[in-house]
Amino acid sequence: MRAELEHLKRARGRLEKVRSRLTRPSVEALDGGAVDLRLAVESLVKVESSLRLQGQNVNGWQAVRVELEGMRREVRQVQQLLAGAGRFHEGWARLLSYAEPGVANYTSCGRITRAEVQDPSSVVIHG
Numbered sequence: 001m002r003a004e005l006e007h008l009k010r011a012r013g014r015l016e017k018v019r020s021r022l023t024r025p026s027v028e029a030l031d032g033g034a035v036d037l038r039l040a041v042e043s044l045v046k047v048e049s050s051l052r053l054q055g056q057n058v059n060g061w062q063a064v065r066v067e068l069e070g071m072r073r074e075v076r077q078v079q080q081l082l083a084g085a086g087r088f089h090e091g092w093a094r095l096l097s098y099a100e101p102g103v104a105n106y107t108s109c110g111r112i113t114r115a116e117v118q119d120p121s122s123v124v125i126h127g
Contacts (some may be wrong), residue, residue: 004060008043008067010039019081030085051093055094
């Protein structure tokens with residue numbers, strides 16, 4: 001059971017590393033996170049196959065459960081950070097798409113409309 005706990009701790013450590021990187025999101029953080037997630041999955045596969053062979057009646061099962069619960073929390077946090085980063089970049093891309101041929105204008109409802117203007121470097125504020 002000691003080897004399984006070590007694999008779980010290693011996987012959880014990888015998830016913590018990914019979570020930490022995602023608090024300062026960048027392309028490099030996402031790329032590095034993919035490697036860490038792959039290594040975490042490999043550790044979990046080893047644990048799963050070992051536990052299937054041993055069954056649930058082994059010493060240290062409670063320690064495994066505690067470690068798995070910690071991993072669940074890490075996975076939830078990583079998932080939330082990735083979702084937030086995705087929403088941010090989606091919104092940013094939408095804003096940039098309006099910048100090319102015209103200027104992004106906001107309606108009173110907060111919607112963006114495209115306005116064709118002669119000088120796209122100018123800013124007009126109404127209100």
